[in-house]
Amino acid sequence: MSALPAPHGLDARGFIAREGSLTRVPDAFRPVVAAASERLAEAFGARLDSAYLYGSIPRGTARVGRSDLDLLLALHEEPDDADREAARALGEALDAAFPQIDGVGTLLYSRARLLSELERYDLGWFVSCLCTPLLGEDLAAHLPRYRPDALLARETNGDLALLLPRWRERIAAAADTEEARRPLVRFMSRHLVRTGFTLVMPRWNGWTSDLAAMAEVFGAYYPRRAAQMRSAARYGHEPCGNGVILRSYVDDLGPWLAAEYTRVHGTKAPRPD
Incomplete structure (x- = not known):
């Protein structure tokens, strides 16, 4: 883990600091x-x-x-x-x-x-x-102060398994054009990177909203998936309309990430909607 970024984004007491101003x-x-x-x-x-x-x-x-x-x-x-x-x-x-x-x-x-x-x-x-x-x-x-712990990880992104069927529907309903698929690539790329990051966030014990940094932190713990997550971070910033990318998200990276998330953190509390 020599390339693992140093944890940051916390205040002196270990709470997540408000990141914007x-x-x-x-x-x-x-x-x-x-x-x-x-x-x-x-x-x-x-x-x-x-x-x-x-x-x-x-x-x-x-x-x-x-x-x-x-x-x-x-x-x-x-x-x-x-x-x-x-x-x-x-x-x-x-x-x-x-x-x-x-x-x-x-x-x-x-x-x-x-x-x-x-x-x-x-x-x-x-x-x-x-x-x-x-x-x-x-x-x-x-509201309370928040730490980058397993409870926060579960409740923020522990619902990926529920989202994947909706993503497949959105992909199927989108027009067969680069322009129509580009927003989906951007949205799904960002969501997967953030989910990958919060999967390992409690172990890293820090916070960042930078997609590239999120991908690097994730990759230090899951090196076999690191290249996929780095690619997703790039597409989150510079999306293209490639349907192959979308299929890889809902057929490979997404299902694996959802299963691993459930194994590590459990499932997010159900919402009425």
């Missing part, structure tokens, strides 16, 4: 963030409890013209079709107005769900550690 937003993306903040308040008004940035922009690693804007919205009530349409329209408008970004992704949840006991070690952890407050109250004040 508005002060880390690159200058090129500051107008995007300002516009998102203003338009979110206009679009959701009193329905909005709080809003967050996550991903490469608040981490300070975004690439102009390549990175997307990732938002998480906490609503006072469960999101409905009108809320989802408002989020879609806002995302399209921001994407059209700012060439710095390559798309907008918005997650919608109720405040109650984000703070629920069931989501304490999944969505709650996500808000507390991976999301940067943008508007409203920071729900992290109502």
